[in-house]
Amino acid sequence: MRKLFMLVALLLVVAGVACTAAPTPAPTAAPPTKAPAAPAFRVGLVTDVGKIDDKSFNQSTWEGVQKASKEIPGVTEIKYIETTDPKDYDKNIAQFADAKYDVIVTVGFALTDATYAAAKKYPSTKFVGIDQFLSKDKDHPDWPLSNLVGVTFDEDKAGYLAGALAAQLSKTGTIGAVLGTDVVPPVWRFGEGYRAGAKAINPNINIVVVYHSDVGFDKTFTDPEWGKTTALSQIDKKADVVFGAGGKTGNGALLGAAEKKVFCIGVDTDQYLTVPEAKGCLVSSAMKLLTPSTFNMIKAAKDGAFKGGLYTGPVGLAPYHDLDAQVPAAVKTKIQELDKGLQDGTIKTNVAPAKP
Amino acid sequence: MAQSSESPFARRALNLVRLGFNELTVPVLAVVTALVVGGLVMLVAGGDPLLAYLGLWEGAFGDAKAISETFVWATPYIFAGLAVALAFKGGLFNIGAEGQLAMGAVVAAWIGYALPGVLKIELPAFIHIPLAVLGGAFAGGIWGAIPGWLKAKTGAHEVINTIMMNYIILLIASFLLNGPMKDPNPLNVIARTPSIAESARVPRLLPDLRVHWGFVFALGVVVLVWWLLYKTTVGFEIRTVGTNPNAGQYAGMNVAWITVLTMGLSGALAGLAGTIEVTALNYRHELSFSLGYGFDAITVALLGKTHPVGVALAAILMGAMRNGATRMQFLTQVPVDIVSVIQSLILLFVAADVIVRFLFRIRTPKQGDAMMTRGWS
Structure with a gap:
């Protein structure tokens, strides 16, 4: 007990010295003066x-x-x-x-x-x-x-690539997307780009896109439970690729897909690194x-x-990482083609900048 | 020389100083201990505590701009801290400051932008500013009075009800700011209102600094609350009911009314915290503007020993730490989170003052402190 007291007292003295000594080095602290040539x-x-x-x-x-x-x-x-x-x-x-x-x-x-x-x-x-x-x-x-x-x-372009990838990987002909609120234009562009990309590959594909627009801004990107249940219900309706875009809500969708062992696609950054729990299902991410x-x-x-x-x-799309072997070479080539076409403007996504 | 020659006035002054010193001991030591422990945390994490605290000091008080920003930060803490402290004086634990503050901000913002912008009522500043400020305070007061009324009428505990009221208003605010009150600018994706009219903006004290008249107003309210609590009948009743409602009842006080009034005043003060942020600083209500002032206010109130002057000092300290954190990180790259750690430690040491009293061998005062809040009965 006494030792503890001594320790604290000692620290106080040190702190006191620090406080009194503090003002002097102040002016020199800010600019780093170790200037090379x-x-x-x-x-x-x-x-x-x-x-x-x-x-x-x-x-x-x-x-x-x-x-x-x-x-x-x-x-x-x-x-x-x-x-x-x-x-x-x-x-x-x-x-x-x-x-x-x-x-x-x-x-x-x-x-x-x-x-x-x-x-x-x-x-x-x-x-x-x-x-x-x-x-x-x-x-x-x-x-x-x-x-x-x-x-x-151009989020719509990233979404387009994700949609094209999903449409090619799907065996059931149904793909899903779980997103934050469509009031935020970038989210809308991701979602509609996804739709456009999938349709470009297979005009008859069944696309289920669900925005979490039913709650406020404080919740729409931070609702992993909703993201997960929504993804699970899409998978129940035969979706075998799920695109999750919208902060933690989207991450929840990735976890849902991982649980049911279907493909999932992340957003913004390479989510193979950010959501390691989804590594088993994450085929790529639509990246800014x-x-x-x-x-x-x-x-x-x-x-x-x-x-x-x-x-x-x-x-662009993130690397395929662990699922590289499950993506056929033809699909990879097609994605590269589309990426190139989007970049040089020969392919248009036709997505409005914001929800009309 | 001899003690007997001292005038009664001097003796009273001396007593006051001694009392103040005694009252200050534990909070000051709590802060010091928290800073030392925080420094240890930094050392363990590989930071340089001395440079970090130097940065904290420079960022908070280093120059005119830093001091100005510290006062800007302190302003909502003063109002919200007073709100919690006043409720404590009345024996009530107001955890609803965060919600009352949001209520004030919503109403003040609406008066600020919608009167001229939507209803086309142009007002001169000397009417528009007081209208927005008092409107916000009144709205916060209503939001505080409701749990007060529930307590007085049904005995429902204010802790539960103020927390629930927080959820209600925060979700309503979220709805309003994403819906009817949202800034209609097509590029806007943030939940926020349009800017309030020039005529509703509380002016700054100096042209180039952000410190505004709201800070001076806050200091004025400190005096006002002190006067109310210690120099008026109502204040005496609030404190009596706070210490012992049965005694209050026996003395003929209307305990139910005092409970509603205390919560109403507390809510109004918290409402002012939100109102002043809207009218004097941000010039709009943005959903994320309050990162828990209403909850930090509990720390402020306890650190200030629920005395208005103590609250003001504690608020400036908290504001200084929050404000200086930026400079600290700029100089040392120590994460700003360390400030939250230190604040939590302060709360711990103030609330459990046994620790501080033990560490520094301070005797517990003989006469029992006034009760903070009543139990669950």
Whole structure:
């Protein structure tokens, strides 16, 4: 007991010393002054509310930044700040901007306005807004800005590939999709792209697409139980491929498919890595390629080729991983063809940007 | 020199200081212990606690902007903390601050954008701002008074009912912000209202900083609540009913009415937390804006020993830690979660003050503290 007291007392003394000693190194702490001959090139990342290792958007984007620091010579320093509250967006961006970082990457739709405001306030800093669609409107009167790129994705194309893959793998002629709310345009584009892709392979295929639009925003992406039961009921109706798209709700659908041992397809990032429980059924994922998009933007900034405006980042299917042997070579070739056609514009998905 | 020569006033002042010191000992030591344990956690996790705390300090009080942001963060904590503290004074445990706050935010946002935008009623700022603020407070008050009334009328425990009321309003708010009140901008995918009109926006104190008059208002409300509790008959009745409702009844107080009133006032204060965030900071109601102010408020109220001034100090401390976390992570890349760990530790050490008293060998006060809440009867 006494020892415990002594320990705490000791720690208090240490803490006290720390507090009094603290102010002195303050001014030198901020700018890293170990300057090599080349000028410093620093990249900062601000997450959306969430963690850096969320195995989703924040993490994939951060991996792009890490890749840039490894592969682009001259990128001297990378750092991130995890946002805990939406009201801190501006402040967190300002941490990097005030420290004169060269590129600031912000992750997620919710930071659109904060990133736009910061780009106006700090014209010499380059901003990359991941998954941020901007247009000249009341809230963004000066768009486009020369130092801001909004990175968007053609989710319908990714969904199209997933649908095409599902239609080719299905033996029963019925495929399913379990999605978050169709009010969110990217989710809608994933779902309708899936439908279009499947129809392109087999016009008579039976497609069951269910959106979780019956609940609020706080629930629609975080309802794995609903996702799982919905997937199970689709499988009961003979669906033998299930596409799960919509945060944890979609992940629940993947688990349902894994339980019934039918194929499943994930979304956004390679879910083989993010939902290991679904490894046995996960044939691929309809991915927004955040990592290369981020990397490309940083590279452009470093090379002086940074152009303000919208940038459509690449999409694609994730590797087949464990189920590679179960995907016939003809199917793989067909997917490659479609991917190429979507990229060069010879194939159109004909999906509206948002639910009409 | 001699004690007898001291004026009664000086003696009273001295007593007050001594009392304040005694009252402060446990909370301050709780915070210090939490910081030390938090530092140990950082050490174990491979971080540098000294640099981290330096960052926390810089981020919270390092310059004018940092202080401004700390006050911005502290504002909802002050209101919500006062709400929980006032209920404690009345012997009631209000876990519904989160819901009352949401209620206030919904109504304030509606008054802010819909009066001019939908109903085409243009108001000058000196009417529109008070209308939005008081409307939000009133709505929060109603939401608090309902569980109070249920308690007074049927004896249903307010802990259960305030929690249930949280679910009701949070789901209603979710419906409204995704439906009738949703920002109609076609690009908007977030559950949020349109921006409130300029005439409903509480102005900032200084042009370049975000600290707003809402913070000053919060400090004013601190004084108001103190005055209400300790200088008015109603306040005396609230405290009496809180300590011993039977005694209150015997003394001729209307216990049922005081219970409803206490919960109503508590709800109004919590409603102000949401209202001020809408009218002075975000200029709209966005569903995710409150990450549990209503629950953190319980920590604030307990750390402040349910005294209004203590609540204000505790709120500024909590705001400072939340605000400084960004700078801390920027400097050291220590995860911001450590702040939540420290906050939880503070709550632990304050609520179970036996630990702190044991660690630092502090005697328990002889006279029993006033009861926080009554039991389940």
